[in-house]
Amino acid sequence: MASVPPAVDFRLLEGFGFACRPDCALCCYGSPAIAPDERERLLTIRPEAEFRPAAHGFDQIPCRPNGGACTYLAEERCEVRPVRPFPCRSFPVGVHIGNRLQATLVLGCPGVDLGPLASWPPRRIRPSRGLDEERASIEKETLLRPVKSWQQEAERRLRSLTRELPVEPELVDAFLRIELRPYLASLPIGELLPWEPPDAHEGLDDLPLFYDPQHGRVAVAGTETGWELFTIEEGGGVGERLGEFLPPDVTPELDSGARGLLDGYLRYVLARDHTLWAVYEETPKPRSTTELAEGLLQLLNDVAATVIARGAVRCALRGESAAELTVQHVEDGIRATDAELLDLPTLGRIL
Numbered sequence: 001m002a003s004v005p006p007a008v009d010f011r012l013l014e015g016f017g018f019a020c021r022p023d024c025a026l027c028c029y030g031s032p033a034i035a036p037d038e039r040e041r042l043l044t045i046r047p048e049a050e051f052r053p054a055a056h057g058f059d060q061i062p063c064r065p066n067g068g069a070c071t072y073l074a075e076e077r078c079e080v081r082p083v084r085p086f087p088c089r090s091f092p093v094g095v096h097i098g099n100r101l102q103a104t105l106v107l108g109c110p111g112v113d114l115g116p117l118a119s120w121p122p123r124r125i126r127p128s129r130g131l132d133e134e135r136a137s138i139e140k141e142t143l144l145r146p147v148k149s150w151q152q153e154a155e156r157r158l159r160s161l162t163r164e165l166p167v168e169p170e171l172v173d174a175f176l177r178i179e180l181r182p183y184l185a186s187l188p189i190g191e192l193l194p195w196e197p198p199d200a201h202e203g204l205d206d207l208p209l210f211y212d213p214q215h216g217r218v219a220v221a222g223t224e225t226g227w228e229l230f231t232i233e234e235g236g237g238v239g240e241r242l243g244e245f246l247p248p249d250v251t252p253e254l255d256s257g258a259r260g261l262l263d264g265y266l267r268y269v270l271a272r273d274h275t276l277w278a279v280y281e282e283t284p285k286p287r288s289t290t291e292l293a294e295g296l297l298q299l300l301n302d303v304a305a306t307v308i309a310r311g312a313v314r315c316a317l318r319g320e321s322a323a324e325l326t327v328q329h330v331e332d333g334i335r336a337t338d339a340e341l342l343d344l345p346t347l348g349r350i351l
Contacts, residue, residue, distance in 0.1 A: 005142040006151055008101045010135060012271060015116040015126035016105055018092065024110050024211040028070040032087035033058040041083040067204025067219065068236030089137040096274040098154045098348035099170060101147060103138060104272050108339035110211045114331050117264035141351060154348040161280055161347065165289055173276050179293045184266045187304040192251050194309035195302060197222045204232060210336035215242060220336065227313055245316045247309040257327040262307060265334055266300055269341065275299065278344040303341060307333035
């Protein structure tokens with residue numbers, strides 16, 4: 001009798017709506033891992049395609065050099081859409097494998113409505129909209145991949161990590177969430193110390209990207225005196241240089257709507273298993289639950305600071321004052337930060 005894979009927890013999708021913006025194509029800037037059967041299907045359309053080996057028997061679709069898009073993107077259109085691989089079919093939904101299979105949204109995608117964050121978590125079940133195909137793709141994928149063994153592997157790692165702690169491994173996630181919840185409304189604490197983007201001279205591939213309605217795909221690079229913003233060409237390389245901006249070093253005023261949206265986003269981030277398991281990955285031998293809680297609080301503080309700083313810089317890009325940030329500014333900061341957060345290494349695994 002075939003083993004039944006664990007069910008996917010889709011609760012982090014409740015209430016959100018999604019409508020793809022094909023002119024954005026942010027999801028095509030990266031190297032998705034594909035299974036052998038997906039590789040063969042892609043070769044039927046483009047036999048000359050070359051792939052890079054990846055972990056666990058998978059391959060990666062290479063992107064164009066110097067920060068360019070997926071080799072299958074041409075003039076903002078996917079050339080292999082009928083046989084596109086699982087990471088493309090399921091975007092903007094990702095699945096983290098730890099104690100459970102938990103689906104979450106990539107909130108950097110401009111097609112995702114961020115409105116539900118202001119009152120998150122929802123007090124009643126509200127179905128998601130526009131995500132039926134992505135959910136179905138994920139459920140089908142769990143039947144094709146050895147997700148149960150991947151989950152057991154993640155659970156073994158967590159047991160090894162927490163064997164000296166007074167909390168049972170399966171309760172650590174819940175314990176940390178309860179401990180951290182009261183602190184969220186006061187973040188960021190102290191000076192505003194956002195994540196610094198890499199220097200463009202180190203390569204364009206790892207720069208944070210966001211979609212701007214006026215300029216298209218915009219990259220953020222660190223300089224000696226601030227952050228430089230410029231567009232990235234589909235074929236690779238810098239397009240238009242938009243200017244250099246100084247991120248704030250103290251927290252600007254946030255109006256009530258902006259503060260509410262930031263608090264809701266932090267609650268959403270804390271509800272993600274990926275967030276906690278990224279802290280576990282960074283703390284291989286915790287001496288206490290306090291050490292884990294402190295690491296998690298620091299990560300959340302960094303996320304809050306980065307959202308505010310990038311929102312303020314995007315505000316300056318439009319020529320607006322950043323003396324008081326609004327809902328739009330915080331939304332801009334979330335769009336420019338969230339994908340980077342989901343790229344953090346995790347003790348678990350990404351489906």
